[in-house]
Amino acid sequence: MTLIAQPLPSGFRPYAWAPSSAEVAARHGLRPEQILRFDQNTPTLPGVPRVPLAPSFARLNEYPDGTYRELREAAASYCGVEANQVVVGAGADELISLCARTYLGPGLRAAVSPPTYGLYRIVTELEGAEVVEEPDAAAVIWVCNPNNPTGELREPADLAALARAHPDAIVVVDEAYFEFADVTCVPLLAEQPNVIVLRTLSKAFGLASLRVGYAIAAPAVAAELELRRAPASVSGPAARIAAAALREPRIDVADTVAERERVRGALVGAGHDCPESAGNFVFVRTAEPLGERLEQQGLVVRRFLEGIRITLRRPRENDVLLA
Numbered sequence: 001m002t003l004i005a006q007p008l009p010s011g012f013r014p015y016a017w018a019p020s021s022a023e024v025a026a027r028h029g030l031r032p033e034q035i036l037r038f039d040q041n042t043p044t045l046p047g048v049p050r051v052p053l054a055p056s057f058a059r060l061n062e063y064p065d066g067t068y069r070e071l072r073e074a075a076a077s078y079c080g081v082e083a084n085q086v087v088v089g090a091g092a093d094e095l096i097s098l099c100a101r102t103y104l105g106p107g108l109r110a111a112v113s114p115p116t117y118g119l120y121r122i123v124t125e126l127e128g129a130e131v132v133e134e135p136d137a138a139a140v141i142w143v144c145n146p147n148n149p150t151g152e153l154r155e156p157a158d159l160a161a162l163a164r165a166h167p168d169a170i171v172v173v174d175e176a177y178f179e180f181a182d183v184t185c186v187p188l189l190a191e192q193p194n195v196i197v198l199r200t201l202s203k204a205f206g207l208a209s210l211r212v213g214y215a216i217a218a219p220a221v222a223a224e225l226e227l228r229r230a231p232a233s234v235s236g237p238a239a240r241i242a243a244a245a246l247r248e249p250r251i252d253v254a255d256t257v258a259e260r261e262r263v264r265g266a267l268v269g270a271g272h273d274c275p276e277s278a279g280n281f282v283f284v285r286t287a288e289p290l291g292e293r294l295e296q297q298g299l300v301v302r303r304f305l306e307g308i309r310i311t312l313r314r315p316r317e318n319d320v321l322l323a
Contacts, residue, residue, distance in 0.1 A: 009125045015118065018300070030298050038311045038321060039302040040208075041148065041177075041281055043256075047206030050244035056237040064236035071239045074246035075199070075214045079186050085216055087225045090233040092176055092200040092213035095225075097123045099196060099215070102228050103140050103170045104129040111138040115306045117148045117174065135166055144174045146181050149302060149309035151277025156185045163192040170221075172196045179204035180253050180260075181278035186216055193218035196225075201242050203280060204251045210238040256280050259312050266322050273307075281311045294321070 019027075021035040049056075072086040079086075089095040096119050104110055106128035112120045113133055120142035124131050135141045141162065146153045163171045173185045175197055188195050197216045202208035212234055215225060234242075264282045267274040273285040284290065284307050291303035299321050302309040312318060 012125055015122055024295060024300055028296050034298045035300060036298060036317055037300050039300045041311050042202060042208045043206040044313050049241045050248055051240055056240045064232050064239055066232045068239055071243040074243040078246040079216055081216055084219050085222050087215040087222050087229060088234055089213050091202060091211040092198045093119055094233060095198050095213050095215045098225055098229060099172050100124055100127045102224055108139040109137055110140040110142060111135040112142050115149055115304050116144045138169050141169050141171045146177045146278035149304055150275060150283045151279045153181050153183060153278035156188055159185050160188050160192055163195050167194060170194055170196060174198045176200045176203055177279040179251055180257060180280050189218050193221060196221060201245060204253055205245050210242060212238050212242040256312055259315060263312060263318050281309050284308050
């Protein structure tokens with residue numbers, strides 16, 4: 001028997017996971033404990049669950065509530081919308097794939113403005129659609145706001161104008177780093193039903209391992225996403241912990257924002273091209289192999305063709321990189 005997989009697009013590049021700290025250490029003759037990760041865009045310390053863990057794990061033999069009513073209601077309250085506007089997924093990544101599955105296919109186009117999050121290109125190509133940079137004639141327009149990796153922030157009025165100019169396209173605004181910018185497109189949904197906003201608990205909430213995200217959309221759009229959503233992809237314990245975190249958000253991004261400005265100021269003062277950022281990271285534009293040189297010292301940053309992205313850690317750890 002010959003098993004034939006569906007062909008991938010020419011030049012397709014899958015998502016590339018960063019090497020582990022052990023692999024980086026072995027590569028450069030270092031000990032794993034000498035490695036500092038500045039490449040994950042997650043907090044240095046994990047979020048603290050706001051529910052008793054024992055009850056959350058007491059029913060591991062049962063499937064979770066597939067409607068995720070508790071989680072949807074908590075997310076709706078956090079965002080100031082109705083529960084029927086919220087769609088739950090296993091991290092924002094699953095929701096990015098869900099948007100592509102719902103609105104893309106062969107013969108269609110999706111607009112991606114690099115440098116940005118690479119998953120937009122990947123899911124577009126997996127659905128057989130074409131990746132373009134200009135939004136004209138695109139079925140989906142991907143916008144990361146604040147943008148990963150540059151940290152650029154676009155104002156909601158700008159994105160509202162984009163949605164109005166392309167009424168037949170879905171404008172997906174990925175707000176994974178919303179809490180660090182405090183600027184959101186959620187209020188646009190009342191008048192711009194072709195906008196979908198994505199959120200995650202992986203960043204400011206410090207719950208990346210739970211893999212919980214949610215989309216906010218107009219009710220009709222949310223219903224279309226819900227029809228195509230994978231059944232019960234978020235575990236019961238993860239859904240309970242995430243719902244509690246959204247009901248009583250105890251996140252403090254002030255220190256991260258202050259550290260972002262301090263680190264950026266130091267980099268600019270040292271002569272680096274480091275634009276303003278609205279995320280929990282800064283971006284250094286460079287054509288030099290700066291990322292490789294830092295890794296040799298055990299300092300792992302995220303590398304892009306256009307430069308390097310540096311996740312903010314605690315001040316004393318950031319000072320190691322700045323030294």
